[in-house]
Amino acid sequence: MQEIQHDHFTDFWNPQMTKLGYSGVYKRRTGGKCDGCATFVKMDIFEIVDSCTIEFYRPAVHPLSKDNVAVILLLKPRAGPPDTRLCIANTHLLFSPSRGDVKLAQVNLLLAEIDRLAFRSPARLRHESYHPVILCGDFNSVPHSDLYDFASSGNLAYVGLNCSTISGQKQGFSRQLTSPLLPDCVGVSEQCQFMEVCKQRQHQTRLSAPGESECADAESGENTADAAARKQTPLLYTLDSGSLSHNLNLNSVYRHFRLNGKPEVTTFHTKASCTVDYIFYNVAEKRQQRVDKYGRRRSFSVSEGSLRLLARMVLPSSDELDQLGKLPNECLSSDHVSLMAKFLLER
Numbered sequence: 001m002q003e004i005q006h007d008h009f010t011d012f013w014n015p016q017m018t019k020l021g022y023s024g025v026y027k028r029r030t031g032g033k034c035d036g037c038a039t040f041v042k043m044d045i046f047e048i049v050d051s052c053t054i055e056f057y058r059p060a061v062h063p064l065s066k067d068n069v070a071v072i073l074l075l076k077p078r079a080g081p082p083d084t085r086l087c088i089a090n091t092h093l094l095f096s097p098s099r100g101d102v103k104l105a106q107v108n109l110l111l112a113e114i115d116r117l118a119f120r121s122p123a124r125l126r127h128e129s130y131h132p133v134i135l136c137g138d139f140n141s142v143p144h145s146d147l148y149d150f151a152s153s154g155n156l157a158y159v160g161l162n163c164s165t166i167s168g169q170k171q172g173f174s175r176q177l178t179s180p181l182l183p184d185c186v187g188v189s190e191q192c193q194f195m196e197v198c199k200q201r202q203h204q205t206r207l208s209a210p211g212e213s214e215c216a217d218a219e220s221g222e223n224t225a226d227a228a229a230r231k232q233t234p235l236l237y238t239l240d241s242g243s244l245s246h247n248l249n250l251n252s253v254y255r256h257f258r259l260n261g262k263p264e265v266t267t268f269h270t271k272a273s274c275t276v277d278y279i280f281y282n283v284a285e286k287r288q289q290r291v292d293k294y295g296r297r298r299s300f301s302v303s304e305g306s307l308r309l310l311a312r313m314v315l316p317s318s319d320e321l322d323q324l325g326k327l328p329n330e331c332l333s334s335d336h337v338s339l340m341a342k343f344l345l346e347r
Contacts, residue, residue: 002092002138004038013038027053031067037137039071039090049085050074052113056106061186063105066094070110074117074131080347086307087118087130091137098174100166103140103147104158104244105182111192111246118248119197122205132307132345133248135280138336142168142274143256143263151250151280159242169272180240189237192246198236250280251302253312253341262317267336268327273318279341281307306346313340 004013006028014024017040025048028036041048052072058064070091077084091110093103118130141147145168150156158181164174182188187195256264256275266277284305315337321327327335 001038001040002090003035005035007034009036009038013040023048025051025053025071025073027055027069027071029067029069030055030057033067036069037071037090037092039073039088041073041075041088045078046075046086047078048073049076050117052117054091054110054113056109058186061183063101063181064109064186066096066099066102066106068092068094068106070113070137072113072117077345077347084345084347085118085120085131086345087114087133089114089133089135089137091135091139093138093140095140097140097167097169098164100147100161100163101175101177101181103167104150104156104177107139107147107151108182108190108192108244109186109188111248112188112194114248115193115246116197119201122201128305130248130282132305133250133280133282134307134343135248135250136278136339138277140167140169140276142276143252144168148278150244150246151278152252154246154249156244157242158244169274169276179242181244182239184239189239190241190244191237192244193237195237202236249282249284249286251283251286253279253281253309254315254339258314258317260317262319264315265318265321265337266315266339268318268321269335270326273321275315277336277339279312279339281309281341281343283307308344308346309341310344311342313338315339 004026009024009026017024021042021044022040023043024038024040026036026038051074054070054072056064056066056068068091070089072087072089075086075088077086089110093106096102114133114135118133120129120131122129139147146156146161146166148168158177159179161177162174163177164170181190189195189198254264258264264275265273266275282305283302285303287301324331
């Protein structure tokens with residue numbers, strides 16, 4: 001849930017959900033804002049084994065200058081193998097249509113935190129390196145915008161992109177992005193990973209590598225195995241290549257169009273009638289099926305991993321919402337439509 005007013009969470013949502021057997025984790029927006037993000041977990045089904053709340057605001061870091069937040073939980077099913085985990089991330093990105101640079105930087109940091117929390121161990125297949133992940137929230141970006149394509153494809157050449165059009169909400173010209181997107185003081189690479197985490201993983205991989213000598217080089221004093229690895233190991237990460245990437249292999253629960261070709265809508269008010277809310281989940285493999293005239297990916301053939309999508313609630317089209325009136329109204333009390341999905345977590 002997003003835009004949950006702090007006192008509403010304290011006085012209503014948390015007590016009521018507790019009665020129903022849920023435990024809530026809440027993060028209030030910074031800068032004195034009154035609302036935030038909340039995630040509720042059914043405690044007879046899952047145990048919260050780790051959690052992280054993110055404040056996207058960083059003093060003196062231009063693209064991280066806004067007060068948005070996120071909540072990430074690592075859950076353990078109470079039944080099944082003891083090493084099974086599920087990572088749930090919930091966020092609300094900046095609204096401003098012209099500040100695509102801020103939204104992209106927020107996603108960069110968000111995915112780094114998910115990478116840190118959901119990483120399982122190095123594996124031959126990329127998806128096996130991570131626990132199952134569900135990422136949901138208000139991204140304030142429309143389907144197949146640059147930001148959406150980055151989340152779903154895992155790659156984005158960002159240098160030269162127009163900040164006003166990155167989220168697809170606005171046309172026109174504004175400042176173009178340059179590299180680096182984030183300064184190195186943030187500690188996050190263009191691969192959406194914390195640099196220190198990358199170094200630790202590489203060090204652990206070296207220690208676990210069989211058959212390597214642990215003797216120190218006589219002249220340099222450096223461990224010979226470390227010296228060999230240092231010479232042979234490719235660059236762990238980049239900071240200013242001009243391209244972003246991530247390894248989570250995310251797929252959208254929704255296709256963004258109804259069977260009749262009408263676009264799905266998650267918000268409908270005086271400023272917009274479009275999809276800006278999403279549920280993503282990681283899959284085993286995605287094969288590109290179609291590319292539009294601009295060279296952008298538009299659809300994939302998906303092979304699911306241990307997290308399988310069973311059902312999703314149908315979203316309305318703009319024509320259907322137009323009959324009810326702009327949101328909120330007497331039928332729907334929010335300016336956004338709820339997204340719902342049912343998954344099977346295989347062990």
